[in-house]
Amino acid sequence: MMGVSPPEYDPASVEHATILPVAGRHTVRAYVRELLRRHRRAFALLVGVNTLAVLASMVGPYLLGRVVQDLAAGAEELHLTRTVALFTVALAVQAFFVRMVRLRGAVLGERMLADLREDFLVRSVALPPGVLERAGTGDLLARINTDVDRLAQAMREAVPQLAIAVVWAGLLLGGIVVTAPALGLGVLIALPVLVAGCWWYFRRAPAGYRAEAAGYAAVAAALAETVDAGRTIEVHRLESARVELSERRVREWTQWERYTLWLRTILIPTINVYHALILSGVLMIGGVFVLNDWMTVGQLTTGALLAQMLVEPVGMIVRWFDELQVAQVSLARLVGVREVEDPDADASLSPDGRELTAQEVRFGYLAGRDVLHGVSLRVPPGTRMALVGPSGAGKSTLGRLLAGIYAPGSGDITLGGARLAGMPAERVREQVALVNQEHHVFVGPLRDNLRLAREGATDAELWAALGAVDADGWVRELPRGLDTEVGSGAVAVTPAQAQQIALARLVLADPHTLVLDEATSLLDPRAARDLERSLGRVLHGRTVIAIAHRLHTAHDADVIAVVEDGRISELGSHDELVAAGGAYAALWRSWHGAPAQEEDAGTVR
Structure with a gap:
């Protein structure tokens, strides 16, 4: 059974190493046991009902065997x-x-x-934000869509049918042994063929199916990235390179598809040989015993019929077990989110105060390539700080670190003396919130979209939050106000309105520390200015760290941190930094376009 060899597998070429892990056998088995415990009554009922069905099916062979025996004995009636x-x-x-x-x-x-889908969703939502943000798009899509689809058939059919087939085969074997123990030898003669074929197949199948699933994820990733970055690909004339990459991913995936198909071409004939051997073995052994008067012809008839009936459950066991090999890979990928843990997380860790500090923080998205280099920062409670600097300087990365989205590679970020990276994600979100340019409006009533931030919020609180972000005007004009269905397929909201909904959620969530990453970028400059003033009144007394590209935000801040090349090059108030004539002063002159004497006076046009 040599034949086709598995394709060469290059983990890098198939993007096998993903942020989200694939669960090991121990985790998968533990989850399966947990599922069975949850549904043990339904499972026991299924086994019991199936036992009665199999026993009823065995009545026919026994009746026919009795008739044959009566005929052989010359019975008159x-x-x-x-x-x-x-x-x-x-x-x-x-x-x-x-x-x-x-x-x-x-x-x-x-x-x-349904339990599996719910468990995956709940666990995925509970993952550390940095893990979800850095996970590959293709891998996430493949798990959510393809792996769930593959598991659907296994859960709906394979698991119940396998349980049915095992009970069925066990009862038939028991019936053969009870009818004529010698006929059990026929089963034993054929068993080594089945065991050898299955052992050969199942040694190779799991790895093949895992590689096939990884290959499909790589195809999905390549296609998703190509679609998302379509304009960039056109600008840089990368069409041929992306086509070549997609073709290579598809070629690698189809090689594994062919390999797993070849494995099945060995398994299926082995099962057919087993079926032939078991029936011929029973007939030959039974014939010898009947000729020597060691067994009645009725017993042989019953045993042969039961052996023939054994073909179907054995085939079901092998077929559905093969299906479960594919499902096991998908299950391992879905259950893999359970293995994403923060080794530093301490449920007992709580901040003692609201001061946010960064001490010699280094961070990089790739090993050996730091984006931030030894950043130290102190943000007292109630401070309004602006992070400014050229694009790519590391402002957004620093903001995500201060919000607890990422953990520093080295150094510490603390909130009230407690390491932010050591606190559970839920506790961090209670203290610190990040609002960026990416805002999602879920399909459903606007009221439910707002209550994502605070489930029990009253209508008065919802309207107050909308008023705080200057959104109450357009909401009152909606057909049904807060009950209006919004999102895809319902009332469409503009990007600016979606941003206001996100900011209203922020008001309702009421964290004491906020990180705003271009949170008003989708509004026109005048509307953004008015909104920031309104938010300023609502957020009075809170710590606000604003990643500012519009420098009027920096002008209003208590302190400005200038980020350049992953380092803080300047720190001070607007007036201090303009007077210093450094990098911030140059940014202010470039953005503001005012005469030098007006700049020094802090005039805002």
């Missing part, structure tokens, strides 16, 4: 009417319980699938 009546009743009972088995199996599968 065969009682065919009674036999047919019993057989008919058995068929009716079997049909009833088979229907129950299918119904109970489908219900059990759907419930387990």
Whole structure:
């Protein structure tokens, strides 16, 4: 059984190393046991009903064996009417319980699938924000869509059908042994062929299916990145390079598809050989025993019929177990989110105060390539700080570190003396909030969109939050006010309105420290200025760190930190930095376009 060799697998070329891990066998088995515990009553009912269906199906072979034995013994009366009546009743009972088995199996599968989806969603939402932000788009899409789809059939059919087949095969084997123990030798003769074929197949199949799934994720990633960056690809004339990359990813994926298909071409004939061997073994052994009067012809007839019936459950076991190999890979990828843990997280860690500090912080997205270099910063409670600097200087990265989205590579960021990276994500979100340019409006009533920040908020509080961000005017003009359905397929909101909804959520969440990364960038300059003034009144007394590209935000701040090349080059108030004539003064002159004497006076046009 040599034949085709597995394709060469290059983890880098298939982007095998992803941020989200693939769960190990221990985690997968623990999760499966947990699912079975949750549904143990339904599972026990399925097994019980299936047992009754199988027992009813075995009545026919025993009745027929009895008739054959009576004929062989020369009986004058065969009682065919009674036999047919019993057989008919058995068929009716079997049909009833088979229907129950299918119904109970489908219900059990759907419930387990629903649990799996819910568990994945809940665990994914609870992941550290930095993990989700840095995870590959293709890997996330493949897990959410493809892996769930692959598991759907396994949960709906494979798991219930496998349980049914195991019970079915066990009862049939027991029936053969009870009828004529010697016929069990026929099963033993064929068993080594089945075991050898399955051992060969299942040694290779899991790795092949894992590589196939990783290859598909790489294809999805390449296509998603190409679509997302379409304009950039056109500008830089990268069309041919992206096409070549996509073709290479598809070629690698299809190689693994062909390899797993070849594995099945070995397994299926092995099962067919096993079926032939088991039936011929039972007939040959039974024939010898009948000729030597060690067994009756009726026993042989019953045993042969039961052996023939054994073909179907054994085939089901192997077929659905093969299906579970594919499902196991998808399950491992979905359950893998359970293995994303912060080794430094301490549930007992709580801040003692509101002062935010950074001490010799270094951070890089790639190993050996730091974006921030030894940044130190102190933000007293209630301070309004602006981070300014040229594009690519590291402002947004520093903001995400201060918001607890990322953990520093070295150095510490503390809130009230407690390490921000050591606190659970839920506790960090209670203290610090990040608002950036990316705002999502969920499909549903506007009221529900706002209550994401505070579930029990009253309508009066919702209107107050909307008023604080100058959004109450357009909301009152909506057809049903707060009950208006918004989002895709409903009332569309503009990017600026979506930004106002996000800021209203921020007002409702009421954290004491805010990191605003161009939070008003989608508004026109005058509207942004008015909104920031309104927010200034609402956020009075809170710590605000604003990543500013419009320097009027910096002008209003208590302190300005100038970030250049991943370092803080200047720190002070607007007037101090303009008077110093350094990098901030140059930015102010470039942005403001005012005469030098007016700049020094802090005039705002």
